[in-house]
Amino acid sequence: MLKNTWEQSNKIKQDDFNLLDLKYEKKFKNLRNEKEGFENLVSFAPVPILLLDPEGKIVLVNERFCQLIGYHKDEIGGENISMLDFWPEKNKIAKLMEQLEIDGEVSNQELLIKNRWGGIKKCLVNFKIVEFKGELINYIVLFDITEREKAEGRLKILKQAVEAANEGFIIADMETTITYCNQAIAKILGYEKEELIGKDTSVIHGPQRGDTPDKKEVVEILKKTGKWSGEIIGRRKNGRPIILHESISYIRDEKGKPCAMMGIAQDLTAMKELETKLLEYRKKYKNLKRQIQKDNEFKQLVGISSEIQKIKDTIRDVASIDINILICGETGTGKELVANLIHEESTRRGKPFIRLNCGALSESLLETELFGHEKGAFTGAIKKKKGKLELAQEGTIFLDEIGEISPRMQVALLRFLESGEIQRVGGEKTLYLDVRIIAATNKDLEKAIQKGRFREDLFYRLNVFPIFIPPLRERREDIPILVNHFLYLYRSKYQRQIDGFTDEAMNFLINYHWPGNVRELRHTIERLVIVSKNRQISLNELQANLFRLGEAEKDSIDNNNMSLKEAVQIFEKNLIKKVLQEENHNIDRVAKRLGICKTSVYLRLKDLQ
Known part of the structure; x- marks a missing residue:
């Protein structure tokens, strides 16, 4: 099919050459007694023509022949053909001339023609002996096949490459009938090549999923855009479905009109199966890694006491419930460790876990650390900065030493707990955040409430679920x-x-x-x-x-x-x-x-x- 496609694009084919030769021979016979008409016929012929007398002298050549050998007709007219150096294969010419004398005609002979600059052309040549004005002359017609030979060589290499490719190649006519396929697509589909030739391309398609187009949809896209690429569900000869990636485009004639369709197909079935297995293994690995991390994290909460076991059980119970937690305990008891374990056991694992020690910061610094600030909000604010709450979006923030924050910051934190909204310092834009709060303190907040040092409403917002970590001496x-x-x-x-x-x-x-x-x-x-x-x-x-x-x-x-x-x-x-x-x-x-x-x-x- 590839060879035929190339041949169809040539203006004069070998068969055309033979028909042309017969056509001019017939006209020659009609005009053999009309010298002027005959010369015009030869002169305007679309192929090189050479006429020789019985002694081998050139009687007449046309412009096409002169272009082929690079001489003007006046330079070679009357010269003996044997004296001119445009027949490199002299022995072959001699034998053909002997055969011509015997048979009167020699057809479709491949000969090399050398032009005056030494360039070699390959020609298909017909020799005939005809009568003209009572004399016999040699009537020679040539057809330059040099470019055709090169094209056929390139075509042969291309065809070998297509046959050697792992991808499947298919050419179909405009009625979607397969006219060529390579060995790869036959193997992918489980057919012999000969079985696919002549079949409709629908033989390739299996039942499609909701997200894969059928043959009709592909053809409609081709008509609109001239090409299509994507995944389809294919079907092997045994009925087994396969996943193919296809790229289809039109082959166009010299006028740019679609004359055929070419498709390149790659079998993705094995790769998709591997991807599925890989996803399964990744999921198993992730779960296993998560379990190992969980075991290692709980191992950090070292101890055999009933108090430690109770804390571990509490973490497992409360982690998946998306509520605020207040962890109470003396300094150094492991409040941050417990907060981190709660985060890792929750549905927010994989999201940020942000830590902030409220007792280590002044009121103004705590405000900017917690809520962030806009550029120019205060001296030194040379650029915008996100606060810890914003950085903890969809995750958890651990607020240590919560009992140390000032009354004004207690109000600001309470406002966020009630609305989920913040504004950066120096900003007007309201941000809506989804953050879980785990707070910790080494103080007795209930006593702090009685003394007016801590807001009761903030305490109840934080103390939705309290966890107490006993001191080591207990x-x-x-x-x-x-x-x-x-x-x-x-x-x-x-x-x-x-x-x-x-x-x-x-x-x-x-x-x-x-x-x-x-x-x-x-x-x-x-x-x-x-x-x-x-x-x-x-x-x-x-x-x-x-x-x-x-x-x-x-x-x-x-x-x-x-x-x-x-x-x-x-x-x-x-x-x-x-x-x-x-x-x-x-x-x-x-x-x-x-x-x-x-x-x-x-x-x-x-x-x-």
């Missing part, structure tokens, strides 16, 4: 587990060979008051891992590295003249004194080093006095 059975957990964590981090604690050291850790709770314990274990020189951390090592005791106190401990509670109190007093001195009584830095809040530092200092 769940001492968790301390050995926490100690070993942090020991493993930090000896791996710092590459230290430490096996554990002596019984005396462990008893001291268990009975210590832990005002900074789990955070303080964690920092304590980290420091000990760093400074310890022994495989077992002893009580003496605790005493030497964590605080300095007075001689009387040290003697009392060494001689067992005081209770464990008294020893712990001495430890606290000396540690706080030591850190105060080292930090030049900077309460912020003291609180940070001890892992407790500023309020706890002040309370401890009051107790020391």
Whole structure:
């Protein structure tokens, strides 16, 4: 079909050449006695013509022949053909002339013609001996097939490429009857090539889904745009559906009119099946990863006490219910960890989890951090900034130390909780947000309400579901587990060979008051891992590295003249004194080093006095 398509585009084909030759021979016979009419016939012929007398002298040539060889007719007229160098295949010419003398005619011979510049053309040549004015002459008609040979060579390469392609190729006429197909499409559809030739293209199409066009729809699109590309449901010979990606366009004739349709098809069935499996595996992987993360996250909430188990159960119960939560507990008990676990267990997982420590910011700074600000809202506001609430859109915001915010900020936060609306500082545009609030405090907010320091309506908005995390001293059975957990964590981090604690050291850790709770314990274990020189951390090592005791106190401990509670109190007093001195009584830095809040530092200092 591809070869035929090319041949149809040529103006003069081989058969036309033979018919043309016969046509001019007939006219020649009618005009052989009319020299002028005959010469005109030869001169205006659309193919090269050469007339020779019996001796081989050129009697007449037309312009087409002159164009072929590059000579003017006056240059070669009367010359003997054997003297002219435009027959490179002289031996072949000699044999053809001998055959011509015997048969009187030699047809469709391929000969090479050399022009005056050395260029070679390939021609199809007919020789005939005819009578003219009582004399016999050689009547030679040529047809230049050089370009046709090149085109056929290119066509052969193209056809080999099409046959070797993995994509399926189909050519159909304007009635959608298949006139050519390559081996690939036959294999895709489960046919032999010969079985598809002559069939309608509907043989390719199976029942379509709602989002895939049928044959009629594709043809209508072709008529409008001249091309179509997309996925269809194909059908194999055995009836099995397959998924094909097709690109169809018109083949046009020399006038630009559609004369055929060409389609390129790719079998996507295996790829789509792999995509489906991949999606399934991704879903399984995501669920498995989520479960592992969930297990790891819950493992961070270390402990075996009933209090810890109750908190884990509460997290699972309340996480999926989209309500505000207030987490209460002393500093260092793990309120942020619990808030993060709630977020990860909720339907908002995968969305932002934003943290904001309200107690660490001034009123004006807290306002801009929470609500954002517009460019130029205040000195230094050189560009627009989104607030934490806006950044937490569709996710969760964790507001730590909520009891520290000012009355004005309490009003602003209450307004958001009631309406879900905010305005950036310095802005007029109202933003509607969907954010879950988890707040935390180490204060007794009910007492703060009684003293007029915290709004009762804000408290009830936040305290929809309260969670209380007990201090470490109320769940001492968790301390050995926490100690070993942090020991493993930090000896791996710092590459230290430490096996554990002596019984005396462990008893001291268990009975210590832990005002900074789990955070303080964690920092304590980290420091000990760093400074310890022994495989077992002893009580003496605790005493030497964590605080300095007075001689009387040290003697009392060494001689067992005081209770464990008294020893712990001495430890606290000396540690706080030591850190105060080292930090030049900077309460912020003291609180940070001890892992407790500023309020706890002040309370401890009051107790020391």
